[in-house]
Amino acid sequence: MKKESVVSDKDVEVTLYTAAECKKVGYSEYLKKQKGFVPAVTWINIDGILEHDVMMDILKPFEIHPLIIEDILTPGQRPKIESYDKYAFITAKMVYFVKDELVFEQLSILFDQEHVITIGEKKGDVFDPIRKRLGVEGNGLRNAQSDHLVYEILDALVDASFDVLEIVGDRIDEKEEELLENPNITLLSDLRQYKRDLLYLHKAIWPLREVLSRMMHQEIKEVREETIPYLRDVNDHIYQCIDSIETYRELLSGMMDLYLSSISNRLNEIMKVLTIISTIFIPLTFLAGLYGMNFKYMPEIPWIYGYPTVLLVMLIIAISMLIYFKRKKWF
Numbered sequence: 001m002k003k004e005s006v007v008s009d010k011d012v013e014v015t016l017y018t019a020a021e022c023k024k025v026g027y028s029e030y031l032k033k034q035k036g037f038v039p040a041v042t043w044i045n046i047d048g049i050l051e052h053d054v055m056m057d058i059l060k061p062f063e064i065h066p067l068i069i070e071d072i073l074t075p076g077q078r079p080k081i082e083s084y085d086k087y088a089f090i091t092a093k094m095v096y097f098v099k100d101e102l103v104f105e106q107l108s109i110l111f112d113q114e115h116v117i118t119i120g121e122k123k124g125d126v127f128d129p130i131r132k133r134l135g136v137e138g139n140g141l142r143n144a145q146s147d148h149l150v151y152e153i154l155d156a157l158v159d160a161s162f163d164v165l166e167i168v169g170d171r172i173d174e175k176e177e178e179l180l181e182n183p184n185i186t187l188l189s190d191l192r193q194y195k196r197d198l199l200y201l202h203k204a205i206w207p208l209r210e211v212l213s214r215m216m217h218q219e220i221k222e223v224r225e226e227t228i229p230y231l232r233d234v235n236d237h238i239y240q241c242i243d244s245i246e247t248y249r250e251l252l253s254g255m256m257d258l259y260l261s262s263i264s265n266r267l268n269e270i271m272k273v274l275t276i277i278s279t280i281f282i283p284l285t286f287l288a289g290l291y292g293m294n295f296k297y298m299p300e301i302p303w304i305y306g307y308p309t310v311l312l313v314m315l316i317i318a319i320s321m322l323i324y325f326k327r328k329k330w331f
Helices: 027-031 052-062 066-073 128-134 146-181 185-205 208-216 225-290 306-327
Strands: 012-017 022-025 041-046 080-083 088-098 101-111 115-120
Touching (some): 027 041, 041 146, 052 066, 052 115, 066 088, 088 208, 101 146, 115 146, 128 146, 146 185, 146 208, 146 225, 185 225, 225 306
Antiparallel strands (some): 012 041, 088 101, 101 115
């Protein structure tokens, strides 16, 4: 016998609201009919992908196709939007920082005229500004329908991307100062990580244009004409975000080139010093080797001033070469 799955209220947040009232209830309470309260919109937020059977239990009342559930349970989906008879389905990416770690989370959105279901891949989201607005009586969101809530969710995703870009931009500025003062291998590793993060962020934001385009062209029946101007605003923000990403990526490329140039210049300086030292010691080594030969008949061997004279000649040669290199501005 199949074990009955249990849905925990900790995993599912249900918000019921009208223009006059907003209530947050547990999923078990939501399943019971709300006497005397008929919500205009019901927002069900699942914080973290649950087991297959639990997800089936939650989505069963909404007659969600099993293939859609498979898409929800499979991370790494490309942002997209699909329209079905009774609902529309959106896959998007949610980006935010947890401490110092950048999180890329898949977000699935199902909505019809009265319900919006958001399903995150991991614990945590970027919906706190939406929750605050829902708590304010007379807020425009409370007076709108489900498609406006979907707009707010998409707008929150793009705003979160801007927040991430601001943090990454500040870190890049700090690394730029460090690059000018002390280029090192750890710095290069950080720059590569930032470049990789920006690449993933670009892949998360760029396909969202197609989602907004289909919604703005009224290809999705759940989207009302009144919501289209708001969607255009989100679309503009996406292009601004993409421009910022490209700017930072070019800046990082320039910084990596500057790093390689700095390391190359430093190596050249080291090689120049070593070359000068080697060049000075070549004639000195020649003299030392010449008088180090063990021949019996060398005229200078019995000379009492031979040793200091050779040392003086070697000193004069070294000083002369240093003066020559200085005039040539080799150091």
